[in-house]
Amino acid sequence: MESMNGLIYALASLGAFALCAGIVLAIAQKIFHIEGDPMIDNVDALLPQTQCGQCGYPGCKPYATAVAGGEAEVNHCVPGGERTMLQIADLMGVEPKELEQEASAPMLAFVREDECIGCTLCIKACPVDAIIGAPKQYHTIIADHCTGCTLCVEPCPVDCIDMLVKPELIEHWAWPLPDTKRSQLGHERREQHAGHA
Amino acid sequence: MSLIMLSSPHAHGGDSIRLMMFTVVLALLPAAAVSIYLFGWLAFLLIVSCMLSALLTEAVCLKMMKRPLSTLLDNSAALTGLFLALTLPATTPWWMAVLGSVFAIILGKQVYGGLGHNIFNPALSARVILLISFPLSMTTWIMPMSSAAPALNLFDFSTCATIFFHGTNALLTSSHLSLDAITMASPLGHIKTEATLGVPIADALNAYDYSYLDAFLGFEAGSIGETSALALFIGGIFLLARHSITWHIPFAYIGTVLLLAAIFNQVAPDQFATPMFHLFAGGLILCAFFMATDPVSSPVTPVGQIVFGVGCGVITWSIRSFGGYPEGAMFSVLLMNCAVPLIDHYFRPRVYGHHVDDQDMGKS
Amino acid sequence: MPAMLRTLAQKLGLMAHTFPGGIHLDMHKLSAAAPIEDAGISPVLILPMKQHIGVPCTSMVKIGDKVLRGQKIAKSEGYLSVPVHASTSGRIVKIEEHAIAHPSGMGMPSIFIEADGDDNRDESLEPITDWRNVDPTILRERARMCGLAGLGGAVFPTFIKLVQDRRFPIETVILNGIECEPYLTTDHRLMVEQASEILDGMAIIMHMVGSSAGIIAIEDNKTDAAESMQEALTNKDGMDGVHIEVLPTRYPQGSEKQLIYTLTGREVPAGKLPMHIGVLCQNVGTTKALRDAVILGQTLTERIVTISGDALPRPANLNVRIGTPIRSLFARQGLEDFSNIQVVHGGPMMGERLRHPDIPVVKSTSGILALSQQAINAAHTVENPCIRCGHCSEACPASLVPNLLADLCRSDQLEKAEDYQLFDCIECGACSYVCPSNIPLVHYFRYGKGQISLARREQVFAEASRQRSEGRDTRIERENAEKAARRSRVRKTHAPKPAAEPTTEAAASTDTGSTTHPDTKPTPEEKS
Numbered sequence A: 001m002e003s004m005n006g007l008i009y010a011l012a013s014l015g016a017f018a019l020c021a022g023i024v025l026a027i028a029q030k031i032f033h034i035e036g037d038p039m040i041d042n043v044d045a046l047l048p049q050t051q052c053g054q055c056g057y058p059g060c061k062p063y064a065t066a067v068a069g070g071e072a073e074v075n076h077c078v079p080g081g082e083r084t085m086l087q088i089a090d091l092m093g094v095e096p097k098e099l100e101q102e103a104s105a106p107m108l109a110f111v112r113e114d115e116c117i118g119c120t121l122c123i124k125a126c127p128v129d130a131i132i133g134a135p136k137q138y139h140t141i142i143a144d145h146c147t148g149c150t151l152c153v154e155p156c157p158v159d160c161i162d163m164l165v166k167p168e169l170i171e172h173w174a175w176p177l178p179d180t181k182r183s184q185l186g187h188e189r190r191e192q193h194a195g196h197a
Numbered sequence B: 001m002s003l004i005m006l007s008s009p010h011a012h013g014g015d016s017i018r019l020m021m022f023t024v025v026l027a028l029l030p031a032a033a034v035s036i037y038l039f040g041w042l043a044f045l046l047i048v049s050c051m052l053s054a055l056l057t058e059a060v061c062l063k064m065m066k067r068p069l070s071t072l073l074d075n076s077a078a079l080t081g082l083f084l085a086l087t088l089p090a091t092t093p094w095w096m097a098v099l100g101s102v103f104a105i106i107l108g109k110q111v112y113g114g115l116g117h118n119i120f121n122p123a124l125s126a127r128v129i130l131l132i133s134f135p136l137s138m139t140t141w142i143m144p145m146s147s148a149a150p151a152l153n154l155f156d157f158s159t160c161a162t163i164f165f166h167g168t169n170a171l172l173t174s175s176h177l178s179l180d181a182i183t184m185a186s187p188l189g190h191i192k193t194e195a196t197l198g199v200p201i202a203d204a205l206n207a208y209d210y211s212y213l214d215a216f217l218g219f220e221a222g223s224i225g226e227t228s229a230l231a232l233f234i235g236g237i238f239l240l241a242r243h244s245i246t247w248h249i250p251f252a253y254i255g256t257v258l259l260l261a262a263i264f265n266q267v268a269p270d271q272f273a274t275p276m277f278h279l280f281a282g283g284l285i286l287c288a289f290f291m292a293t294d295p296v297s298s299p300v301t302p303v304g305q306i307v308f309g310v311g312c313g314v315i316t317w318s319i320r321s322f323g324g325y326p327e328g329a330m331f332s333v334l335l336m337n338c339a340v341p342l343i344d345h346y347f348r349p350r351v352y353g354h355h356v357d358d359q360d361m362g363k364s
Numbered sequence C: 001m002p003a004m005l006r007t008l009a010q011k012l013g014l015m016a017h018t019f020p021g022g023i024h025l026d027m028h029k030l031s032a033a034a035p036i037e038d039a040g041i042s043p044v045l046i047l048p049m050k051q052h053i054g055v056p057c058t059s060m061v062k063i064g065d066k067v068l069r070g071q072k073i074a075k076s077e078g079y080l081s082v083p084v085h086a087s088t089s090g091r092i093v094k095i096e097e098h099a100i101a102h103p104s105g106m107g108m109p110s111i112f113i114e115a116d117g118d119d120n121r122d123e124s125l126e127p128i129t130d131w132r133n134v135d136p137t138i139l140r141e142r143a144r145m146c147g148l149a150g151l152g153g154a155v156f157p158t159f160i161k162l163v164q165d166r167r168f169p170i171e172t173v174i175l176n177g178i179e180c181e182p183y184l185t186t187d188h189r190l191m192v193e194q195a196s197e198i199l200d201g202m203a204i205i206m207h208m209v210g211s212s213a214g215i216i217a218i219e220d221n222k223t224d225a226a227e228s229m230q231e232a233l234t235n236k237d238g239m240d241g242v243h244i245e246v247l248p249t250r251y252p253q254g255s256e257k258q259l260i261y262t263l264t265g266r267e268v269p270a271g272k273l274p275m276h277i278g279v280l281c282q283n284v285g286t287t288k289a290l291r292d293a294v295i296l297g298q299t300l301t302e303r304i305v306t307i308s309g310d311a312l313p314r315p316a317n318l319n320v321r322i323g324t325p326i327r328s329l330f331a332r333q334g335l336e337d338f339s340n341i342q343v344v345h346g347g348p349m350m351g352e353r354l355r356h357p358d359i360p361v362v363k364s365t366s367g368i369l370a371l372s373q374q375a376i377n378a379a380h381t382v383e384n385p386c387i388r389c390g391h392c393s394e395a396c397p398a399s400l401v402p403n404l405l406a407d408l409c410r411s412d413q414l415e416k417a418e419d420y421q422l423f424d425c426i427e428c429g430a431c432s433y434v435c436p437s438n439i440p441l442v443h444y445f446r447y448g449k450g451q452i453s454l455a456r457r458e459q460v461f462a463e464a465s466r467q468r469s470e471g472r473d474t475r476i477e478r479e480n481a482e483k484a485a486r487r488s489r490v491r492k493t494h495a496p497k498p499a500a501e502p503t504t505e506a507a508a509s510t511d512t513g514s515t516t517h518p519d520t521k522p523t524p525e526e527k528s
């Protein structure tokens, strides 16, 4: 009889606890409810915003939507490279996947102004409004705004837009990781010198 | 010229792992010498076999992992072997010593990824594995070479070789000695057994013929390298002077043990031994100056090291006073080793310019 | 002798403040006894457009222009910037990129001057001998115009610090004569030879910031400098609030933050300037240059450079025109063959290894060293695993835990590295110097800092791009809505149908389109 009572108490208290927890959770959900799907924005925040469409979607936001919805793999963003892929995989809690394409060096579009006929087609193509110019006038690309997406190259009827490798600024240069086999440096040198002598 | 990036500084103080380890080996020489003086050829054979087998195991591991054999020269394997030898009883047979060294190198170090990655002090973890696997052999203490042990001449090579290669029993059968005639309990073990019988500590020690001077110089039973407080102090001071270790761990460790012992000895002198007794007994000094200060398995920051030392002290004293084992120094260091990542995280020093009082900034 | 007492107290560890960590180095002050010599004028001088921390300058001269010594040839393009001046008279021969002392090996647009040998000065700047009665803001503008930047090596524009701010009055001016880098002896020699001029500069600084207390800090391995400064101080009027502190030699004592702590017991809070705790710290060389700028009206066209190193036959202290190719200086001191030699710009602890000696002396060139290949190899040998010995933490003057930080940087856990205050590392190199495993800790920190800055820049750019892209999307949407509105208006005039309720989109288009006809909500096809 006593053990029976013990069992009932245990079950009852457990039940009561579960009920309380449930109520707290429900309230919390009400209070902290977030409008919209935060995942899309979270993924979008990780993307480089090049808006190049290399992922197969018309821009970063659509790709973010697809990834957040589980429709797209995490490894399609080319400019983002491995770091972005890993971050998205981490955020989504999925396995990282090998990149299909290596990211190229960052590029910059440049209009050869004397050849431009001012057709404005490139303006329409630019996803970030980095091109300025009025009809029948030279068009110029704001270098600081250009994401290097290459989308303006194709529409230009006179092929006057070049993609140039973005110049590296000395202020933006960053140290690479150290060479852990530094003693080899000594070896190489010693051999070099031995060769010279 | 080469394109390899070299960041400043373009100067180096010249310290190296090899040098650091060698300094510790040097610091252990007095203790090793005393151990040979006390335990004769037995100690010598133990030390040599442990060091050689540690080096050999390390070499095999390096070969298997295709790492350069030059790593052997960093002295760390030799030091591990020496450490292990000094924590063993003199009567340890050769195969146990070798097994211990193999454990120390493989399980204590290489499985974690080699030097610098191990969590526990390799020699200590091997010592504890041996203690758990062979509790009897690891707690049988032969009398040191003093007037107390006339029955056995430890400077006689053949006697020692018999013990070392064939075991203590082989010697006993051939020399018609009883085990009791050549062994004795360690002081810590003695008071522990007597305490269970309800004998007050002072009486127990009287019966044991205990003297602080003997304990300080090393004329008592115990592991070959831990008996002589004097030799270990000399080594420890050498390490401090050479800046190989800092004062934080040994002082915090020993200080905590002394403090706890003093307090409890005042309160209940019959149940708790005196601070001096704790200081000279067992492996406290060896652990405090040499084992707990093992760089790899101790915290990196001074504050963390003090916390680590205090933790070791509390655990050592508690095991000695309340635990089932007479000696707790080794366990305490191993237990605190587990806490090192935590200590490293929580006891970082305050970085320059952070959390300074902002009040006296400006006059606005 | 309070200074001596203090030194003694510090030696005995009784002093309350001395910065944590720090190490003792082999000082190798080979040129400590060598008087400053003039290095003469090189036939061609190369002046990079940016020689300070901050915004680069733009050239004001054309090829073929004649310039005078001290004439401004490149003007600053922002607040945090100082101009560049011709360091001798001559002709501009070219303006193109030239190698500078930078670890990347990248170049910098530079102005090349062919010296005419006359060395005629531009005398347009009036000397201000009566500076005590001149408004500090005028003196400040003088410091900017003269191109002054911290000559200790940090080259922070000097005028920025020389400011009176009512919220942060400067209580103490510190003259930094520590020079804790091995080999370097420029400040040392300057203090021995030109103590009085330095004190004039210090008086000007104190006048500019309105402070009456000053400390001259010198390490105890330069007692001759301390004596010479003390003598000059006793003979100088109006500097009663200034005293000399002789500090025990320890690296990196000369680092501004550490020195301030040692002298005042106060820390510069993270992200703040010394000014915010009422302290101003100036290097000896810069102070002397300020004096020349004010009292003589001279722009910054020369500096003292220690040329030294274990592989240099004749170490010396040279008074060098800015822009002088360092190869010619090495040649002057008897070094022509650079095989088996590594050239370092600055001191060995914080300087940069150069790929070749064909770079010009700039404002930050406190020293140039020719170190033997063996010395460099010994400093950069194979990296062993960290044995967690804690020597690095012990040495770190910023109280960081370098081995943990390096681990985090190596494994790209950059956010955590920032949490562990990576950016408080002053890159002094003390940790790498003591590491028994030869881990290039500073290199890892530089990598980590670079990656974090890169990520931050990328994030800012991505955010801006996202906004531009969103702006474009809404614009296109609005345009489409307008188009649709127009279309529907046209349709409506043809087919009289009851109008739907006006929507917000419709409201948006009302100002451009019809006010008389309420719009219909665009259908999905129209929208797309």
Ligand code: SF4
Binding pocket: A047, A048, A049, A050, A051, A052, A053, A054, A055, A056, A057, A058, A059, A060, A061, A063, A076, A077, A078, A079, A080
């Ligand atoms: S590939 Fe990456 S950068 Fe390009 S549009 Fe897709 S998500 Fe954006």
Ligand code: SF4
Binding pocket: A111, A115, A116, A117, A118, A119, A120, A121, A122, A123, A133, A138, A139, A155, A156, A157, A158, A159, A160, A161
């Ligand atoms: S598409 Fe080509 S031609 Fe047309 S405006 Fe752009 S750059 Fe000029």
Ligand code: SF4
Binding pocket: B300, C385, C386, C387, C388, C389, C390, C391, C392, C393, C402, C403, C431, C434, C435, C436, C437, C438, C439, C441
């Ligand atoms: S000094 Fe080197 S080996 Fe020692 S803890 Fe620091 S990084 Fe590790």
Ligand code: SF4
Binding pocket: C392, C395, C396, C397, C398, C399, C400, C402, C424, C425, C426, C427, C428, C429, C430, C431, C432, C441, C442
């Ligand atoms: S380089 Fe940075 S981490 Fe290393 S000692 Fe200096 S301040 Fe500390």
